[in-house]
Amino acid sequence: MDKKILSELGRVLGDLRFLIQKKQIPILQFSGEKPPETTELVWKEGWGQSLSGFQSDDLGLEAEGIQVRRSAKVAERNFLCKLCNDRISAVRNFLIKGRKPILVLHYTGEIAPGRPAFSKTSPDQIFRTKEAEELFGRMIQKQFGFSHREFYYQEYPACIFAHSKSKADDWKIRTEKCETQVKDTIESEKIKGIILLGTSAIAVYGKEKPSK
Numbered sequence: 001m002d003k004k005i006l007s008e009l010g011r012v013l014g015d016l017r018f019l020i021q022k023k024q025i026p027i028l029q030f031s032g033e034k035p036p037e038t039t040e041l042v043w044k045e046g047w048g049q050s051l052s053g054f055q056s057d058d059l060g061l062e063a064e065g066i067q068v069r070r071s072a073k074v075a076e077r078n079f080l081c082k083l084c085n086d087r088i089s090a091v092r093n094f095l096i097k098g099r100k101p102i103l104v105l106h107y108t109g110e111i112a113p114g115r116p117a118f119s120k121t122s123p124d125q126i127f128r129t130k131e132a133e134e135l136f137g138r139m140i141q142k143q144f145g146f147s148h149r150e151f152y153y154q155e156y157p158a159c160i161f162a163h164s165k166s167k168a169d170d171w172k173i174r175t176e177k178c179e180t181q182v183k184d185t186i187e188s189e190k191i192k193g194i195i196l197l198g199t200s201a202i203a204v205y206g207k208e209k210p211s212k
Helices: 003-022 057-063 074-080 130-144 168-177 179-189 198-205
Strands: 087-090 102-106 152-155 159-161 193-196
Touching: 074 179, 102 179, 102 198, 152 179, 159 168, 168 179, 168 198, 193 198
Parallel strands: 102 152, 102 193
Antiparallel strands: 087 159
């Protein structure tokens, strides 16, 4: 089997394992196909007493033949996003929620050509390495007096790309498109401030500006 195909297959299987662990598996469907979760189950006469009190307004609409669109879970947004045609896969666990309305934008994927690709292995993982997270944690604790886990963390961009074939302009375009994911988080979580870290800053501004 071709090494490239084998590598991409391994990444897909890794994503599947991650989604199964989190019990969040997005269901793909054809255009016009009724989502399975909107299908009404009819309890026929003689099957026993019908259950009451659980029918929602959505089910009422569906009973009248009106399809109700249900939004995907926040944790699945990047898996369902179609804005970037050149993406390889979505970053696992791309949004980790905190309690303080500060959003830290970072990227665990690789953007430097020639370096090996990287994927998260744990749902609780924020940065690439434990050392990086501990260092950031100490900085936050020293400056603010609370745990870095109080912040929100989001991958920016939210997907994995063929970094060895990508140029600076490619990353700029990707982050511009991914602003929709950031705006969704800002609005839904009432975010008041943003911190742009490391690789995300390089993807947005290039190598020179973040170092100044």
